[in-house]
Amino acid sequence: MKATLADALAGIYSILLYAYPKEFRLEYGGEMKRLFRDRCNDAVRRNDPWGMLRFTLQSGTDWMATTMRERADSVRAIVSSARRPVARGFIGEWAVTILAYLFATTTLVQAYVIPTGSMEGTLRVGDHVLVDRMAYADPGAVGRYVLPYRDIQRGDVLTFHFPEDTRQTFVKRVIGLPGDRIRLIDKQVIRNGRRLIEPYTQHIDPGVDTYRDDFPTAADFRTTPRGHEMFRQHIVNGEVVVPPDSLFVLGDNRDNSEDSRYWGFVPREYVTGKPLFVYWSYDAPTGDLETWSLSHMLDVAEHFFTKTRWDRAFLVPKSLKAGETEAGP
Numbered sequence: 460m461k462a463t464l465a466d467a468l469a470g471i472y473s474i475l476l477y478a479y480p481k482e483f484r485l486e487y488g489g490e491m492k493r494l495f496r497d498r499c500n501d502a503v504r505r506n507d508p509w510g511m512l513r514f515t516l517q518s519g520t521d522w523m524a525t526t527m528r529e530r531a532d533s534v535r536a537i538v539s540s541a542r543r544p545v546a547r548g549f550i551g552e553w554a555v556t557i558l559a560y561l562f563a564t565t566t567l568v569q570a571y572v573i574p575t576g577s578m579e580g581t582l583r584v585g586d587h588v589l590v591d592r593m594a595y596a597d598p599g600a601v602g603r604y605v606l607p608y609r610d611i612q613r614g615d616v617l618t619f620h621f622p623e624d625t626r627q628t629f630v631k632r633v634i635g636l637p638g639d640r641i642r643l644i645d646k647q648v649i650r651n652g653r654r655l656i657e658p659y660t661q662h663i664d665p666g667v668d669t670y671r672d673d674f675p676t677a678a679d680f681r682t683t684p685r686g687h688e689m690f691r692q693h694i695v696n697g698e699v700v701v702p703p704d705s706l707f708v709l710g711d712n713r714d715n716s717e718d719s720r721y722w723g724f725v726p727r728e729y730v731t732g733k734p735l736f737v738y739w740s741y742d743a744p745t746g747d748l749e750t751w752s753l754s755h756m757l758d759v760a761e762h763f764f765t766k767t768r769w770d771r772a773f774l775v776p777k778s779l780k781a782g783e784t785e786a787g788p
Contacts, residue, residue, distance in 0.1 A: 465496065465499045465500050465503050467591065467735045467736065467775070468495075468499050468515070469492070469495060469496045469499060472492065472495050472499075472518070473492055476488050476491065476492065495518065498514065498518075499514070502514040503773075511772065511773050512772070569589070569590045569592055569731070569732065570587060570588075570589060570590075570738075571587070571588050571589075571590050571618060571628060571630070571734070572585070572586070572587045572588075572748050573585065573586040573587075573588065573630065573748075574745045574748045574749050575745055576712055576715055577631070577710035577711075577712050577715060577716035577717065577718070578616075578630055578631070578632075578710050578711045578712060578716075578776075579661065579711065579712035579715070580659065580660065580661040580711045580712055581616065581632075581659055581711045581776050581777070582616075582630065582711075582734070582737075582776055583740065583768070583771070584743075584744075584745060584748065585740055585741045585742055585743050585748060585768070586737045586739075586740045586771060586774075587737065587738055587739040587740065587741070588630075588734045588735065588736065588737050588738065588776070589734070589735045589736060589738055590618050590731065590732040590733065590734055590735065591732050591733045591734075591735045592731060592732040593732070594617075594732055594733035595610075595611055595617070595730050595732065595733065611633060611636070611706065611727075611730065612633065612778070612780070613633055613634065613635070613636060613639075613650075613780060613781070614632065614633060614778050614779050614780040614781060615632070615633045615733065615778040616630065616631070616632050616633075616733065616734055616776045616777070616778050617630070617631070617632075617633060617708075617730055617731075617732065617733050617734075618630045618730070618731045618732050618733070618734065619631075619708075619725050619729045619730045619731055620729040620731060621722075622685050622722060622723065622724070622725060622726065622729060623683050623684070623685055623722050625729070628731060630734060631708035631709060631710055631716075631718055631719075631725075632659070632708060632709060632710070632711055632778075633706050633707075633708055634648060634650065634655075634707050634708060634709050634719075635650060635699070635701040635706065635707030635719075636701060636706065636707075637701050637702065637703045637704065637705060638700070638701060638703075639651055639700075639701045639707065640652070640695070640698040640699070640700055640701075641698060641699045641700075641701065641707050642674060642675065642697060642698045642699065643671075643672060643673060643674040643720075644673060644786075645672060645673065646662055646672045646713065646714075648709070648781075649698075649786050650781075650783075652786055653783040653784065653785065653786055654783065654784050654785065654786045655781040655782070655783060656781055656782035656783065656784060657781045657782075658779065658781075659711050659777070659779050660711050660712075660713050661711065661712055661713065661714075662713055662714050663712070663714055663715070664714035664715065668714075670720070671714070671720065674699075674720045675689075675690065675694055675697070675698075675699055675720075677690070678690045681721055682721060682722075683721060683722040683723070685722050685723035685724075686720075686721050686722045686723045688723060689719075689723035689724065693724075699719075701724060702724065704726060704727040704728075705724035705725065705726055705727065706719075706724060706725040706727065706730070707719045707724055707725075708725055733778075734776045735775070736773050736774060736775045736776075737771050737772065737773065737774040737775075737776075738772070738773070739767065739772070740767065740768035740771035740772070740774075741759065741763075741766055741767055741768070742766040742767075742768060743755065743758065743766065
């Protein structure tokens with residue numbers, strides 16, 4: 460977890476360096492990245508949430524101050540030289556800086572709160588997470604050598620637009636990729652004929668639910684329209700076959716999760732990012748977390764220190780590949 464958090468922060472910092480003037484970045488960028496990574500690793504190793512918070516805030520403050528200072532130095536250089544070609548380059552550099560600020564605050568990461576217990580065991584109700592919106596972005600859209608990029612893998616935890624209502628954002632774990640054959644027998648996931656060993660899941664309901672635990676059987680009253688389409692078109696020999704450009708996802712809290720079993724596949728283009736880490740966790744009911752009502756704000760003001768789960772600060776939701784074994788008879 461510690462290495463993953465340091466890597467995530469270092470990746471963000473590498474992108475933010477593009478706010479500095481080009482000459483400054485070329486001369487000092489490499490050294491700055493190494494220094495930041497060393498300090499970040501040191502802060503993570505201390506396992507001190509308050510110290511990590513101070514480090515993150517201080518790093519952000521330093522970035523804002525130094526980028527503006529270096530740009531101000533560029534202004535003074537332009538005024539003293541008064542050379543038009545340099546002035547045009549200066550305007551371009553300032554445009555890059557402004558775009559970097561906008562990119563960092565609107566495109567790079569997104570704050571998201573976990574409102575339900577479907578990922579309990581990995582993410583709890585009240586966890587506030589930062590989502591890396593560039594983790595699965597198309598690198599050709601904004602520059603192949605600037606943004607991090609990797610393909611979606613089985614076991615990844617990701618955020619996406621809920622297929623039945625794209626105004627909502629969900630977080631689940633990827634179980635099936637295009638072409639995979641999925642079924643559940645007595646709560647055990649069978650993928651491509653092999654039983655998955657999933658250390659990240661929890662089963663807390665001792666009762667039996669045939670639809671949920673022995674999937675797919677037949678659609679019922681809980682099945683959404685997209686789920687009905689899955690049953691009609693993508694069940695072969697008692698297994699769900701994941702179609703092209705789609706994902707089959709499940710919640711880690713397997714007995715209490717509305718997921719692909721109920722509403723079908725996630726289109727690849729609906730994926731919005733990957734959770735980086737929990738920046739704050741607050742013990743509150745789902746209704747309070749969905750909207751910041753006056754009562755919720757008063758509750759936070761009164762109980763911030765007692766209801767904040769300090770042990771979850773900077774926790775990284777792990778993407779883990781399941782083990783596999785023979786499915787058995």
